[in-house]
Amino acid sequence: MSEHHVVVIGGGFGGLQVVNGLKGAGVKVTLIDRRNHHLFQPLLYQVATTILSTSEIAWPIRHLYADRPEVTTLLGEVNGVDAQAKTVSLRSGMVLNYDTLVLATGATHAYFGHDEWEPVAPGLKTLEDATTIRRRMLLAFERAEVESDPAARDAYLTFSIVGAGPTGVELAGIIAELAHFTLPKEFRNIDTRKTRVVLIEAGPRVLPAFAEELSAYAQKALEKLGVEVLTGTPVTQCTADGVTVGENFIPSRTIVWAAGVQASHAARWLGVPADRAGRTIVEKDLTAPGLPDVFVIGDTALVIRDDGKPVPGIAPAAKQQGGYVAKVIRARVSGKPAPGPFKYWHQGSLATIGKSAAIIDFGRFKLKGWIAWWIWGLAHIYFLIGTRSRFAVAWNWFWIYMSGQHSARLITQRETMRDDG
Amino acid sequence: MSEHHVVVIGGGFGGLQVVNGLKGAGVKVTLIDRRNHHLFQPLLYQVATTILSTSEIAWPIRHLYADRPEVTTLLGEVNGVDAQAKTVSLRSGMVLNYDTLVLATGATHAYFGHDEWEPVAPGLKTLEDATTIRRRMLLAFERAEVESDPAARDAYLTFSIVGAGPTGVELAGIIAELAHFTLPKEFRNIDTRKTRVVLIEAGPRVLPAFAEELSAYAQKALEKLGVEVLTGTPVTQCTADGVTVGENFIPSRTIVWAAGVQASHAARWLGVPADRAGRTIVEKDLTAPGLPDVFVIGDTALVIRDDGKPVPGIAPAAKQQGGYVAKVIRARVSGKPAPGPFKYWHQGSLATIGKSAAIIDFGRFKLKGWIAWWIWGLAHIYFLIGTRSRFAVAWNWFWIYMSGQHSARLITQRETMRDDG
Structure with missing residues (x-):
């Protein structure tokens, strides 16, 4: 019997959590993304506003799985999915067979x-x-x-x-x-x-x-x-x-x-129903309707909670979904009973306003001001990947607090250069 | 009597040293560069090879002179110089009058x-x-x-x-x-x-x-x-x-x-002789021939030493020339005698090979191996601008030494993105 092959499309929070959760499960994993890096999107606005550098919130995906020989990372872009033949085709012409497919391809801006x-x-x-x-x-x-x-x-x-x-x-x-x-x-x-x-x-x-x-x-x-x-x-x-x-x-x-955001093409690739924002309307176990071997998670999926509200398109939700899908796959390949339906646990909502105010909404418990700011900061540093980035981001924030000076105020890219440069 | 106006073109090592040397000289300074940042070129290869981030070796020029109200920084590109009318014209159409002009516009690649x-x-x-x-x-x-x-x-x-x-x-x-x-x-x-x-x-x-x-x-x-x-x-x-x-x-x-390198257009703007690499052949006081109010320094100037050899196109040489020009300008505006001709002092040549070998040629005294590497590293950290960058570069080097992992392995820019992204 050949090894079970899980293909994960998208190296965002959801996709990585699936791969992480499959460690030691005895399955072969191929992780495909059109970028070579995982991006910590919650801090992307700090790159736009000259606080952080690009390399502080992005990591080469293949480096994250250097010590997992069963995981293959591919830089590539998906062209389409054939759910009957169970294949994924890439723009480069490459075609991959899968036993289980996870689509975690995120969302982009929407201009209505x-x-x-x-x-x-x-x-x-x-x-x-x-x-x-x-x-x-x-x-x-x-x-x-x-x-x-x-x-x-x-x-x-x-x-x-x-x-x-x-x-x-x-x-x-x-x-x-x-x-x-x-x-x-x-x-x-x-x-x-x-x-x-x-x-x-x-x-x-x-x-x-x-x-x-x-x-x-x-x-x-x-x-x-x-x-x-x-x-x-x-x-x-x-x-x-x-x-x-x-x-x-x-x-x-x-x-x-x-x-606004618009989900990626997952629903279109699969030929399954989507909501107005393009999100695939998934089953309670996060599979696409009628396709039990295809999971859709993160910003590209619409998951309705018991209270009728959708699961929000935020990093913790994508991670929980990725972790859940890994559990379902592990159960299936080991012949154990599948876990119950996916349950989203909302840990709270956080936002910052400048460098000294923040708000946290835990539902019953609410917090604002500088204590909220510190919790926000520590939480984000905790969720970064690796000592180097945590240290670099913390150091930048500390520096900006002490000096008021932003470090990444560089105008780059061709637009600013002379024509012949 | 209106204030003496020094226009410096180019925010590289030479140009900045002129502006630094004019602190408190009672002159008005305008510093023009087509980029918004000063670049520490000796470490640029480390950005290319994924060791350092862009913001660690580049600083917004106008930030460097925030506390010098007499210094105006302009993002702009020089179109030409009228040495008779004593004006510099920018591509944007702006025309600036100067009393003294310093051209420190560097060099670019040459493909012979x-x-x-x-x-x-x-x-x-x-x-x-x-x-x-x-x-x-x-x-x-x-x-x-x-x-x-x-x-x-x-x-x-x-x-x-x-x-x-x-x-x-x-x-x-x-x-x-x-x-x-x-x-x-x-x-x-x-x-x-x-x-x-x-x-x-x-x-x-x-x-x-x-x-x-x-x-x-x-x-x-x-x-x-x-x-x-x-x-x-x-x-x-x-x-x-x-x-x-x-x-x-x-x-x-x-x-x-x-x-190979090719000097920028300084000689062409001035209508003065240049060598094969396009470098302006300057006088002993670094002025352009026949134009005592125009200095040309750094990679765009050819300065012949007493032994007949040219001053090399390296950062310390540009800095020495910038410092010298500032002294000449200070002497002129205060009516004191001008300093003697420019003398280049060669402090030594440094190069590294990978992360554990380096060579240093001080002339009589030569050094190789890991001691040379340490001197190289400390010298480069010393010459970076500001505590933040020194700390960030030192931390990155330390991290790579300890982990072997490069931090800036990001593929960015449009080429790698999907067409509609």
């Missing part, structure tokens, strides 16, 4: 039918997205410095963030701090303290996943940092010159999109 | 009349160059892992470095260590220990700027790491498939160019 906004309002999902936002933000200050027309200068000094979930709130807080505290002494022609940071939310309040009192606290903390918060106002247009909110046009040369 | 080789054999001058080389090198291993044709696989596992100066030697040493010690356990289909690293030098020996005995030692150290050293053999062709050395074609999918 306005994909034409993407070039002017980039989202934040990859390391390149983060360095793109960083470059645009830093270049806006540089261009303001040499701009003589006051209206054009103000447009460079206006940063709009669309969407007030955790990412939008975190970006707005750090950009405001950067403009108001870190940069003022470095420019001669502009006063960066006059920078406008506008956080735009279509819903009635910031951080809608949190309790109302925490949303209210977060909004006050943002306003204290100088962020203008607009709630209940959908964005109706984004251009290179600015953003239209309801009827109002805000001249703004830098727009960041933090408003 | 074969610019068509550049796309297949990138050089190493900017952060983008470093991440490009890093991406190509890491992708070559990834592609080898999924390549079924043995000859094609071998071509992916052959890395050619053209030019055996310090950069070429350093790159070859680290790539060999990476392939032979760091990566073997992470791949399932290839044996990265069979990687070929070929170092090609047209001249008779590696590191020609060093004493012969040190060159011989370096070559032995390279060969011990598994590097194939070809000397006395010029490259006659570079293509995407490999490099031709004399009559021999070496199939090699990754080529790095470390063979």
